[in-house]
Amino acid sequence: MKNVDLHHGSSSDVGLVRKVNEDSFLVAPPVFVVADGMGGHSGGDVASRIVVEEFQRLAEDYDPARGAEHVADAFARAQARIVDYGDAHRAMSPGWHAGTTAVVAVLVDDNGVTKWLLANVGDSRIYRIIEGRLEQISVDHSVVQELIDAGQITADQAAVHPERHVITRALGSPEGIEPDFFLLPLGSVERLLLCSDGVTGMIGDQEIEDILETVADPRDAADQLVRAAVAAGGRDNATAVVVDVVGLVKDASYDSQRQLESLESKLGGRQ
C-alpha cells in the first residue's frame, strides 16, 4: 500500500446534561474510531473503551492487505469482551447491560489499491465531503431509520420522533453484531467525519457541512463541530473525528509528518 498522508483532528465533550462521557474515540492512522457507549453504572463508557482498545490493538499490528479481516476480528473481540463484561455484572445485578455503537474508518489494500473501508454499528455516523458537498455514508441502525426506509416517516419527522434514540444494532447485543461495511475509493473522500449522535442530534447537516467546508484545519473543524453541538444544547456526549486525505506521499522511510503522526498515535491523538 502506498503511504497516504492523512491529517486529522478530534474532539469530545461530555455536554451540558450528562455527568459521564461515555463516548470514546481512537486516532491511530490509518485507523479511526468513534464509539458511543450506553448502559448504566459506567457500563457504557467501559463498552466504548473496549472497542477503542481492540482497534488500538489492530492499529499496532496492522496489515492493510488483510485490513477487512483485521476489522472483522477487532469487532468480534470487542463484542466478546463486552458480552463477557455484561455477563459478569449481571451475575451480581440482574438486568445490567452494556453496549456501544461504533463507526470505524481504516485504509485497506484491496488487491493493490488503497481504499477506505468504513463500518458502522448503531447510530453513530460517517460522513464525507465529496465535490464540496456533505454526504452521509453510514445508514443508522435505528428505529427511526427503519421507519424512514419503510416510507412511514420523513427525515424531519425522525428528528423529533419519540423513539429517535433507540438503536437496533449495538456491540454488546446478545443477538450478535452485524456491522455494515462500505468500501470507497481513496479519491472519493476529500474529508471524512466520524461522529456520535451527540453531534448529529444537536446540529443539522447544513451546519456540519458549513463547518467542514470553511474550517481548513481538521483539528479546528472537529473542535468547532463539538462546540456547536454543545452550544445547541449539549444534551448528549458529543465526539467528532475529522480526517483529511492530504495526498499520497512517496515511500520515504522517515519524515516529520510521519513522525508527528506516530507520536500522536502514541499519545492518543491531537485534542
Added chain:
Amino acid sequence: MSAQARFAAGDWYAVVGERVTVLLPASQRGRVAALWDLADAGADADAVLDALLAGGLSSLDHFALVAHDDGGTRLLVRGAPTATVSSAAGDDVVSAAPGTTWNEQVLTGVATVRVTLAGDGAVEHVLTPGLSRVSVVELGTPSAAGSAATIETAATEVPAPPAPPDRPGEPVLGVVPEPHPEPTPDPEPAPDPEPMTFGEPEDDPTPTGETPVVTGDWDNDGQTMAGAPHPDFDRPPVPGQEIAPDVVSQPVASLVFSTGEVISVDRTVLVGRAPEARRFASHDQPHVVTVPSPQQEISSTHLEIRPGAGADHGSAIATDLGSTNGTVLAQPGLDPEELTPGIAVSLIPGAVLDLGDGVTIQVTNA
C-alpha cells in the same frame, strides 16, 4: 461485384451483406449476430462500422471491412488482415501499419480485392450473403491467379452458405451453419484477482450468550438505547423484485471484461470508474471491479451485476445504477438496447454489455 465473391474455408467470420462485407476473427463471435442484422437490412458502410465499433476498439484487434457501391470500393483493414487490390494498374497491398487504428482506402476501377486473414488457401467456394467461416476472401472478377478456374458451389464438407449465388437478395441466416462454435472467450481469461476478504465465518469468535432481561436500568445515563432489531427493514426490496440471495453457492455466469479480467457472478459485482460498495455485511462482500475510463464516459459506480432471484434464478441480472452515459446491452439475436437505470435485466450467455470508453463485458456460462 458482390455477386462474384469467393472464399477459402477457415475460422474467421465473414458477414456478407448486399453492400458491406465484414471479416472478424473467431473471438468476435459476439459481434457477428448484430452485424448480420444490419448488413442483411442493407445498411451502408457507415452504419455497419458504427455497430462494429460500438463495443469499443480495445476489444477489436483485427477486422476487415469491404463496402462496395456505385462510387467505388471502400476498404478498411485493422490488425492482421491484408488486402491485395488488383486493378488495371497492377496489384497493391493494403494493410494496417502496426500501432495505427486502421488503414482505410477508397478505391475506384478495382477488379479484385483479395483479403487474406489466415493462411493463403485457394478461394474455391462461392461467397453469398450470409455468414461464412473463412480464411481468405476474394471479391470481384476472378483474378488471373487462376482461382476462378477452381470455383465450384459449396462443397459438402465445408461451411458454405446454402443460398444459391443467383439469389443474393434473399439470404437466409437460419440455414447458414456455424460449423465451429468457439465458446472459448478471447482474450485469454486472466486469473481471478485476489479480493479483499473478511476471513472465514468460522473465525468469528463472537459468543452468542444468553438474552438478558433489559430493565429500566438499561439507559440511566444516556439517551441512546438498544431496541429490538427489525431485520425485515434491513434491505428494503424493490417493488416487484424478489430479494436476491447475498451469495450463491454456484456462480450463475462469468463476466469477461475487455480489460482481460474475468469475474464469476456468485455475488453482487459492481463495475465503474471508481466503484463504491455500500452497506454490505462481512459475508456478502461484493466484487468491486474498477475499469479504466480516460474519457470519463463511465460513471464512478456504473453497473451492478448479480445472481438473479425468483424468475431470474440461475441467471445473472444487470442493473444500470443511474450512470451518466448509460449502458448498452446486446443480447444474442436481439437489437442492442440501452438499459433503463434501476431496472434489472436478465442476461443470457453471449450477451455483451457496453459501458463506454471501449469497456465491454461479455457474459459467458459460469
